[in-house]
Amino acid sequence: MKTVVRIFLLGVLLLAVPAFAEDATPQVVIDKFAYAPTALTVAAGTKVTWVNKDDTPHTVVENNKKFRSAALDTGDSYSYTFTEPGTYHYFCTFHPKMVGTVTVTAKN
Ligand SMILES: [Cu+2]
Numbered sequence: 001m002k003t004v005v006r007i008f009l010l011g012v013l014l015l016a017v018p019a020f021a022e023d024a025t026p027q028v029v030i031d032k033f034a035y036a037p038t039a040l041t042v043a044a045g046t047k048v049t050w051v052n053k054d055d056t057p058h059t060v061v062e063n064n065k066k067f068r069s070a071a072l073d074t075g076d077s078y079s080y081t082f083t084e085p086g087t088y089h090y091f092c093t094f095h096p097k098m099v100g101t102v103t104v105t106a107k108n
Pocket of ligand 1: 093
């Protein structure tokens with residue numbers, strides 16, 4: 001019985017490794033007319049991916065158009081790699097009340 005538990009735990013650990021690797025690319029989920037998380041902090045050089053899980057098209061557009069996605073349908077995603085430290089405010093062109101922020105810190 002103990003061996004079974006050990007094998008199970010080993011399996012859990014092996015499954016957890018790819019999950020940690022995925023965290024290196026932070027995701028912002030778009031759902032119910034909102035970005036989640038609304039505010040995200042990443043180090044310079046980080047790629048951020050937005051995924052639309054809503055049943056309505058949305059966009060991701062930086063206030064000064066430093067980045068802008070096409071219209072994202074349900075299931076579509078958009079990625080942008082932040083190279084310059086700073087604060088980036090973005091919104092949805094279809095629903096301007098939808099806003100989010102990415103804060104980019106200097107590379108360690
Ligand atoms: Cu929208």
